[in-house]
Amino acid sequence: MNITIKKLTPDLAEDYVHFFNTTPHNEKHNMKCYCVCWASNVPEDFDVSPNETVALQMVRNGNLQGYLAYFDGRVIGWVNANTKSECLKCLGWQWGRTAYPTDSEIDKYTKSIFCFTIAPEFQRKGIATQLLERVCRDAKENGFRFVEVYPDKTLTNESENFVGYANMYEKQGFTVYYETGNRRVMRKEL
Helix, strand or coil: CCCCCEEECCHHHCCCHHHHHCCEEECCEECCCCCHHHHHCCCCCCCCCCCCHHHHHHHHHHCEEEEEEEEEEEEEEEEEEEEHHCCCCCCCHCCCCCCCCCCCCCCCCEEEEEEEECHHHHHHCCCCHHHHHHHHHHHHCCCCCCEEEECCCCCCCCCCCCCCCCCHHCEEEEEEEEECCCCEEEEEEC
């Protein structure tokens, strides 16, 4: 399968929003999240309700960072990847990651992967792995020292486990750095 992966840029904002408008983030609940809870440098009083207008604004302002996977001109996948230090105040982090270890010096050299969304008909075809590989390659080229991920220990349903699977990360050289409750923090040194 010939997949093209593009870094999310303001000129791809419409593609990004169209993908979330047509692809449920969680099939079980048919929710549309637009991944706005994992955005950097968002003012504390900013409304991050998951809606198209907010998503467009965040992409155009560079607050949402990640990569889109295309097949035959259509977006079929997304990975949210951002600098860890820029997301420690984001809503997604505050919802459950505050117990994870942080280090202001290390975090600015750590790329965090918060979320994958793959179109249902393309799941289990290696799209998330290709996105992960691209994040790691670009992170290294951009001077990052680590890539960090946060897989769930208990979720097995693909449409609910948007953070990715530990075995996918292990195959790419990630190791467990920290564990808490039902989550792991896995890290790969670049």
